[in-house]
Amino acid sequence: MNADEARESLAFSEYARKRAREDMGRPWLALVLLATLSVASLSLTGAATSPTALFWVFVGPVGAGTIALYAYRRSRSSGLESSPLPYLAVTVGILILTYAAGKFGFAFGIPAVARFGPAFVAAAGYFALAWIERSWMVAAISFALLAVTVAIIGFDLSSQQSKALLFGLYGITLVAVGLSMRAGRRQLL
């Protein structure tokens, strides 16, 4: 084997590895994003104690459940089976840390930490995930969540304005995830 052949083989195996990782991870990434974004939204809108919390509490998990079902079915039909465990671990990790950030704020009487801490933790979690997955989409959503949180703090936005921004972020996330999954499906078909 000469140097050019070795380079070509290595590049090809790297391409195959990357493509397989993309094909497997896309739906599970969506699940992580939507499930944890719901929790971050609860604290940002201060909706945990109001009837609007029902939206974040029920629609988020229902959406996440639907995506999980889709991801499982797609994994079976695409011919590439992956383990959802790493993504489940990341989801649970982010949920526990966001919950802990909120509790910490209440316990030490720092309302700002209780309200904004979970969103910062979720954004940091997405950024770590983006690094691990080498995903620009997840990195962009991480920055968008960070920007929304900073805007809510910096401009002292009302609850209505905060919700509008978060709905916007949900919309952007859904469109980004949808387009990404559509692109992945086209590659597979």
Add this chain to the structure above:
Amino acid sequence: MTHPSSALDDTIHQRVRLGILAVLSESRRADFGYLKEILEVTAGNLSQHLAILEEAGHIQIAKGIEDRRSRTWITVTRKGRAALAAEVATMKALLEGIGAAQRA
């Protein structure tokens, strides 16, 4: 003293076989159709490469019927994962050696 290239494993340093192991090492298992599509090879060609890898103990092949169609699932073995890691490390070391020699 042996040449570093002697550490290369003949059964896996071929381009397609390296690709098969790379895909399988990322997943729990992959089916024949997926591998054929992603590696852009014919069914006959892929079958030959899979047979070589299976004989060497790098992969396991399971055939079955799912939703009234036959499917062939391929899984990488622990030996296969180790062999892939060793092969990639050896190839990278060889390329670094060649690069260093060219710069000198």
